[in-house]
Amino acid sequence: MPDGGAAPRRDDRSFEDYVADRGMTLLRTAVFLTGDRQAGEDLLQDVLLRVYRRWRHIDDPDSYLRRSLANGAVSRARRRLTARENLVDWDDPDVDDPAGPADEAAQATDRHDLLAALRQLTARQRAVIVLRYFGDLPEAQIAAELGCAPSSVKTHTARGLLRLRALLGPGAPALPPLSPSPKGATA
Amino acid sequence: MRAPEPAGHDARPGPAELAGFERRLRVEFDAAAAGILPPAPTGAAIITRRRHQRRAVTAAIAVAAAVALVTGGVTVLTGTTRHAAPAVVPAHTRPETHIDVYGVTFGWLPPGVARYDDTVTALGPTSNVNAPVGVARPGPTVQQELKLAPVAEVNQALAGGDPPSPATAYTVAVLRVQPDPLTGASPDPGIELRRQWDRHQRFSPDWSATEVYAPGLPARSTVLIRRDARPAGPSAGDIPPVSYALYVHVPGAPAGVIVTGPDADTVGRIGAAATVGPQPAVAPAQRASALAGFRQAAHAAFDGPAGAGMLAALTAPDRARPALTEALASHGARIHAVRFVGLGELDDDEPDPLFLGTTEATVTARVELPTADGQGHGTIPVELRLVLADGHWKITTASYCAALTSVLRCPTIP
Numbered sequence: 001m002p003d004g005g006a007a008p009r010r011d012d013r014s015f016e017d018y019v020a021d022r023g024m025t026l027l028r029t030a031v032f033l034t035g036d037r038q039a040g041e042d043l044l045q046d047v048l049l050r051v052y053r054r055w056r057h058i059d060d061p062d063s064y065l066r067r068s069l070a071n072g073a074v075s076r077a078r079r080r081l082t083a084r085e086n087l088v089d090w091d092d093p094d095v096d097d098p099a100g101p102a103d104e105a106a107q108a109t110d111r112h113d114l115l116a117a118l119r120q121l122t123a124r125q126r127a128v129i130v131l132r133y134f135g136d137l138p139e140a141q142i143a144a145e146l147g148c149a150p151s152s153v154k155t156h157t158a159r160g161l162l163r164l165r166a167l168l169g170p171g172a173p174a175l176p177p178l179s180p181s182p183k184g185a186t187a
Numbered sequence: 188m189r190a191p192e193p194a195g196h197d198a199r200p201g202p203a204e205l206a207g208f209e210r211r212l213r214v215e216f217d218a219a220a221a222g223i224l225p226p227a228p229t230g231a232a233i234i235t236r237r238r239h240q241r242r243a244v245t246a247a248i249a250v251a252a253a254v255a256l257v258t259g260g261v262t263v264l265t266g267t268t269r270h271a272a273p274a275v276v277p278a279h280t281r282p283e284t285h286i287d288v289y290g291v292t293f294g295w296l297p298p299g300v301a302r303y304d305d306t307v308t309a310l311g312p313t314s315n316v317n318a319p320v321g322v323a324r325p326g327p328t329v330q331q332e333l334k335l336a337p338v339a340e341v342n343q344a345l346a347g348g349d350p351p352s353p354a355t356a357y358t359v360a361v362l363r364v365q366p367d368p369l370t371g372a373s374p375d376p377g378i379e380l381r382r383q384w385d386r387h388q389r390f391s392p393d394w395s396a397t398e399v400y401a402p403g404l405p406a407r408s409t410v411l412i413r414r415d416a417r418p419a420g421p422s423a424g425d426i427p428p429v430s431y432a433l434y435v436h437v438p439g440a441p442a443g444v445i446v447t448g449p450d451a452d453t454v455g456r457i458g459a460a461a462t463v464g465p466q467p468a469v470a471p472a473q474r475a476s477a478l479a480g481f482r483q484a485a486h487a488a489f490d491g492p493a494g495a496g497m498l499a500a501l502t503a504p505d506r507a508r509p510a511l512t513e514a515l516a517s518h519g520a521r522i523h524a525v526r527f528v529g530l531g532e533l534d535d536d537e538p539d540p541l542f543l544g545t546t547e548a549t550v551t552a553r554v555e556l557p558t559a560d561g562q563g564h565g566t567i568p569v570e571l572r573l574v575l576a577d578g579h580w581k582i583t584t585a586s587y588c589a590a591l592t593s594v595l596r597c598p599t600i601p
Binding site: 012015016017018019020023024026027028031032037041044045048049052114115129130133134161162164165168 | 200205208209212213215216218219220223225228229230233
């Protein structure tokens with residue numbers, strides 16, 4: 001791991017190595033955090049640009065990336081909501097806007113789609129759910145990385161789980177993938 | 188698709204049921220992750236994109252480019268700071284009283300500040316934006332940003348010390364949205380100001396930002412943002428607890444202005460004294476003449492057989508003279524191995540000059556540099572800033588030093 005060791009070198013080569021090692025995990029995390037492949041790619045690219053500028057000063061890239069992605073996804077959702085008044089014709093009105101009860105019926109055909117279900121969560125619920133169940137982080141670490149109280153993480157997680165359960169249904173789990181776990185190293 | 192759920196499936200579940208759902212959720216994540224296929228971004232692509240975005244005169248870019256030349260991680264540059272230390276402290280840093288930035292005149296500046304960074308960034312069109320029918324789409328946006336700091340802090344940086352503190356620095360930036368390449372129509376830069384604000388909000392783990400009030404400059408649309416540093420920010424030690432960003436849009440004018448700094452009144456005064464002019468441009472004949480001048484200056488600066496000829500092609504030869512003299516004496520072969528290859532990023536690229544004024548431009552050039560081990564050479568794209576003086580285009584010393592960071596240590600502060 002490029003950032004292992006007491007005094008990791010922080011140059012372009014180590015940046016390339018890090019992204020080569022973690023790129024897919026980061027991409028998947030970003031896609032889940034935004035609920036959309038394109039938005040996830042955009043988010044990750046912008047966050048990596050920011051990280052590259054600061055690369056030499058970042059002690060824990062994994063933690064920094066997770067925090068930046070989660071904050072970026074939440075800020076993006078907030079921004080889209082606040083920007084709608086001014087740019088109603090320019091933004092997708094549905095992304096990051098939790099659907100109301102009337103919309104849930106329309107989501108029935110997407111019940112098999114985790115991304116569609118994630119999009120129905122609030123951005124904060126989505127962030128803690130993704131970090132908890134995809135990133136395998138304990139609640140205390142999520143709270144530390146997001147800069148919030150552990151009780152907030154519990155609340156968002158509980159509400160997110162309930163909503164996901166309602167959206168996905170309590171039925172049998174999907175078949176696990178045939179290939180090895182796509183996560184690789186934990187995000 | 189799953190069968191419809193029985194009624195009441197979303198009633199609050201018990202602990203065992205919830206634990207089962209959590210296990211299932213992990214499996215769902217794994218399955219969904221397997222469906223998210225490559226390509227993932229690569230570090231090289233990010234670095235390249237960063238170079239393209241920032242057509243600027245910074246040692247950071249020069250470092251990135253120079254690293255591309257070395258193999259096996261051997262480089263003399265890994266410890267280089269953004270502003271390379273010069274051999275001698277120049278004594279000619281002068282305070283600015285007013286300043287022209289990409290066709291905008293800032294008629295008032297805080298007393299005693301000098302410029303210490305000057306970057307030009309080309310941002311691609313806003314992604315995921317679909318313009319309504321009849322509305323011009325934004326083309327790329329070009330932004331020039333100047334950083335200003337107290338003279339003493341700039342001199343300190345020039346002497347190889349710490350860069351100016353964000354707690355005392357101000358920035359002025361000008362945005363110009365380029366016309367829609369399909370229709371030629373020019374979108375309202377207000378859209379791009381909004382976009383800049385969006386970007387700031389989205390990517391600021393160091394800050395929390397709130398819109399505090401609109402100062403109400405006559406005939407201008409303005410928004411003042413108060414930014415509070417997050418205590419846990421990675422760079423919190425350098426960041427002042429509060430700073431401000433003023434976004435100024437002059438309706439009908441082809442540019443937007445952003446001013447940032449630690450004091451709200453000062454930021455507002457800078458914005459109020461800004462005069463927006465048309466986007467700088469040159470006629471085709473002037474462009475051709477300028478390109479010839481760029482090539483002539485680049486050949487002289489990079490291919491010159493002697494230090495005097497190289498320095499004559501620079502805007503501030505005294506700033507580079509000590510370092511170049513020392514470099515020619517200590518590793519002259521490496522200096523003479525430098526070669527100007529051509530304008531444009533790639534061999535078959537058209538030159539891409541961007542005129543920041545009638546007498547100032549930036550252009551991508553290809554320069555051949557020796558590798559760190561001296562055993563080979565490679566060609567890298569660099570951004571050159573040029574200024575027309577006495578009828579001749581000269582390369583700014585800062586951009587020259589930034590391009591040659593791997594072989595020459597001289598100031599990259601403009």
